[in-house]
Amino acid sequence: MYRYTFTIRGGDTPLKSGINWGHNGRNGLRQPTRTGNEAYLSISKQVHKERPIFLPQRGEKILVLTDDEEIFVCVVAQEYRKAIQTCGNNRILGAYIRERIDIPSGAYVETKDLSRYGRDSIRLSKIHEGLYFLNFDSQLTLANWEEYLWSIEDRETNILQEDSEKQILIESIFVRVHQLNIDIYGGFLALWDKTIEDYFVDSDLIIIKDIDTDNVLYDEGGSPLIVAVFNYCHSIDLETSIDDLQSLQCEIITKDLLFTNL
Template sequence: MITNDLYSKILLEPAERGGDELFIVSGYASATFARRHLKDLSERKEDTKINLIIGMPKNTVDHNAYLQLHTEFGNRFRGYYLKSTPPVHSKVFTWFNSGKPQEAYSGSANYSQYGFFEDKQRNQMVSDNSIEIKNFFDDLLSSSIFMPHAEIDNSAVFYRVQKVHGSVPAGGVEWIELGKTVRISFLDKKGMLPPVSGLNWGQRKEKRINKGTGEVKYVLREKNQAYLSLKGDVREEGFLPKMAYNFTLLTDDNASFDCVVAQEGRKAIHSTNDNSELGRYFRKRLGLEPGAFVTVEDLERYGRTDYTLSKIDDENFLLDFSVKPN
């Protein structure tokens, strides 16, 4: 029985032994974990494929994040929702090598960060029969729908995020529901928008040192680079995940980003794929050109100088930047 280091032993090391395709049936799964897994596999074996059936797809809030995985990774990721009853609570994994069974595992770990990392849950896995698990996968596949073909309406997810008038005080934090929903100011306590951090992170110059000559140069960064500043008790663990954990950030206008809590003191939310993603997103919503310097006046003209962050679950959060009509 395997009870520790499940992520490496079940999901990474088999690829190092030659596995090039993984078939998974998991009652619950998360898109942010699938992205992390795909990226980690890419460092070991670039063309490794993952096939996933989610057996209990009641919570599909990260559907758009799954669609992004299909777009970004192509045929390396194929995800399905079980559409028949009863739901399937299994957690089974089988690796194949060039179309032939290699090794398989079953146990208590869902395909998620909380299933495979021991600091949140203790789970166990055991070796199993590759062919039997593949047959089980194929049997469920006939009753499943390919994620890009699924019609998912997540509008109900946003029911509790109230459209707002105005903004919280400069530099402030306002909990709408403690531990669940909070409004956070983009501004500092003096009412200024930081010129080289937060939404303007990419406007700074980066110091680079030539290791051979010791020469120091300052070069411009990609001007769209940005992060969401966290303030006050929002930084404390319990609302947002630990710094090592990825999460999906969904938006009120149907975008999604894979993110982490970052910086010393948990001061920021960064996008994991590209530090410019959040900057491009907010500039577009503000009606600005890509790479533009963002000002307080830009935010005021838009209608708010803060954003709302809501927790759906440990791996999915809502970002609301909408403005209530007058």
């Protein structure tokens, strides 16, 4: 997977590149022949270094499917394979993004436009050679919440509970599902090794708490979050399906809003 953010260092959108490739900053179009929709997705050198086969070579075409069921033929472009743009017409991708965030076609994209939409990045996943999936969904559900964790940079590790034999370490983020009245913590179980006098990771762990009482209702190791939630519902005789659960709206709570007794 690759996360591409539309903003650059400092939190602003780029003046003359990326999503605003067709613009001369806020002064209008770069050239009279441009429409303002010209755009590309930047691919950093680090991506190629860490995942050299994530993208094909420069000039090769790829098929990109989107979360809202659009399909684009794109091409790997520019020197060092540092961009992806729609094939034959680099205005198609820019027009698509502007339509999704509800601004006029060809308009200069600002940070406030992305903030109003609810997301400033996309996630590009490789499904197969030449086939990719682009996620730009702004509605958070149990089906896509993991996509949003990549957009949160201030993620620390805290201890959720601890005893003489084990501790559960989590990132300072949890998912709240109001319709089920639960908070879901994802982390890992760490066991104490007397030989090295330190903890070692034993397994992944999901902990489910009641929103009102903060009591632990259920825990499960080694399962995806959605499966653990399904098994929790089954344990309390709440009839539901994986599909129903995936459609539930939720919110990610960061450390600033964590309960003080954690």
